[in-house]
Amino acid sequence: MTPFSFDLIASSPGTEARRGRITTKSGSIETPVFMPVGTQATVKTLDPIEVEATGAEIILGNTYHLMLRPGVDVIEEAGGLHPFMRWNRSILTDSGGFQIFSLAQQAKVREEGVTFRSHIDGSARVMTPESVVDLQIRYGSDIMMPLDHLIGLPANPRKIVDATARTRRWLERSIVAWHDHPAAVKGALFGICQGGMDVELRAEEARFLAQCDVAGSAIGGLSVGEPKDVMNAVLEATCPLLPVDRPRYLMGVGSPEDLWNAVARGVDMFDCVLPTRLARNGSLFTPDGRIDILKAEFKHQHLPVDDTCDCTTCARFTRAYMHHLFRARELLGLRLASVHNIRFLVRQVEEMRTAIEAGTFAIAHGDFAARYKPAGPSDRLKAVVA
């Protein structure tokens, strides 16, 4: 049994923006949606009650990190990831493909799968498309991702094509493994399309993914330092070829401006460590752009970080207090900042949903872009993947 559905509720004239609702075995999720990242069975610094209070309806877990620590046995004994970390709403787990190539040591890719060494203790490990599906089912994940093959960019086009073809074959194996798995209840399996920055290859992959038996379409390998117009071009080459009746998930994105741009092109789901990582560095979202709360100018500002914000931080604490906490290196500051930044992104997608329903997405996007000054590209999270 796989309780999963996606209902399209509205679209907005003149854009590809979609308003929908995903239902998983753990509940419903309004889309467009931003998913906070809880890599190690915790959204960094936050109690799950605080995460839920931001309006988040789904969070991410990380297959790679969790298999290394605490280990799937511990999570399974606890009854799955939901009871272990006390998060009752939906969880999407990524496959570990990205982490093997960014964190693991001595990773070797063969057709069968990947061998690597743990970045924690150097122990030898293996991941195959089949083992990754099995792990995610044992975690109790609501939405599961297949193992994909990522390579460093820039790369020989031939290598990109090879990795992309392997990603296809691994997806086919993942689908078989998912169907064959004996679990009585299991999460839905998505597919991932890769293809680097080549829009032709991206279109081919989208066409392939569209005819696969999966519940949703993920777009991987973007937001890795490429210019915004490249990301937009890839989305424009990809989204129209993906099935209308499946949610579209742009992996690892992102910033407020990326969310607006991608929803305008037909994306429904996002995840990113950006809001929590920025928060821990004292960088806070406001409708005008990010502020660095450590700057001396905030020492005497006895007003909220963002006076348009309804988060529990802005409702109670001032810029002066946040400045003090960060200067004094008090951990409460990291928490309060994380709550605010997640709530800021959740509010962005809430505004998008309202605008799509009202048929005014393009206007709302224009209003956002007229006010919000994005940080320079040097501030964007960087990784090098295909």
Added chain:
Amino acid sequence: MTPFSFDLIASSPGTEARRGRITTKSGSIETPVFMPVGTQATVKTLDPIEVEATGAEIILGNTYHLMLRPGVDVIEEAGGLHPFMRWNRSILTDSGGFQIFSLAQQAKVREEGVTFRSHIDGSARVMTPESVVDLQIRYGSDIMMPLDHLIGLPANPRKIVDATARTRRWLERSIVAWHDHPAAVKGALFGICQGGMDVELRAEEARFLAQCDVAGSAIGGLSVGEPKDVMNAVLEATCPLLPVDRPRYLMGVGSPEDLWNAVARGVDMFDCVLPTRLARNGSLFTPDGRIDILKAEFKHQHLPVDDTCDCTTCARFTRAYMHHLFRARELLGLRLASVHNIRFLVRQVEEMRTAIEAGTFAIAHGDFAARYKPAGPSDRLKAVVA
């Protein structure tokens, strides 16, 4: 106007244990009471809502730290420490005497006061009995402590007598400054008696403090590494000489066993960084003693840290999850552990209050001591002060 009162509600036969109620301008406090420490305008890692949920009715702030960062001007602009840090219940501020001797650089004591350099930026600073009273009134403190003169131990008895005599003279100046201060509403001023480990000198200081015009009696300079029987002897030499109708505050204590021993000897109030500092190191209180949650034995224990505990950590999370968070160095672990350890000490004083009211304190103390195994003396917080 100084809204402050202390009402004795009950005592327990065969012990000096007292059950009372303090009322300050910010509310009431049931005694015996444990006060969590919020040195830098935050109880480390915790939201004030979480601190209140532990049952804490009063917290500590630190005059020395707050004058250096964020500075009294910032706190005064915010309307005082309570609105600045969003803690609406009572706040006791210490005088900075201890920090000048433990943290400040180039401290020089003259009769007028102390000159020193900030441990943060090396800036030259001054503290006098009068300036310390003024600072605490500007913070909006509910209970204020006078500047005292601490010296390193062991020390020449002559030096101890000199420092103790200066502490007396500074207290007299503090009382004058407090009376002369033009603030319309101000917190109550306590006195501190010092005297090292010399029970004769301690008794003299207690007699002196008893005839001073202050609202409460603090006992300083204990829990600095001396054996438990020395602390008990000093308390036995001091408490009977202090006024019955004023609360007695044992500064910087302590551990669960120290709380029981001191309440049995007539102490009403305690503060200590121990529960939060231990928590951040993964050391958690249980009725049997402390456990080190990082130990491998907890990896698979899917049960609460303390199954007798009603804190929000024990109600929701397991030893296995806490072990995972500490192993993965996730900040949520520090929070959940801090909540538990504070709640554990608050539950100790709650149990004492119930037992005193029932006239069964000695029995309850025996029950505690029969089960709880204190950590060795090497684990106790150390400092060297007179």
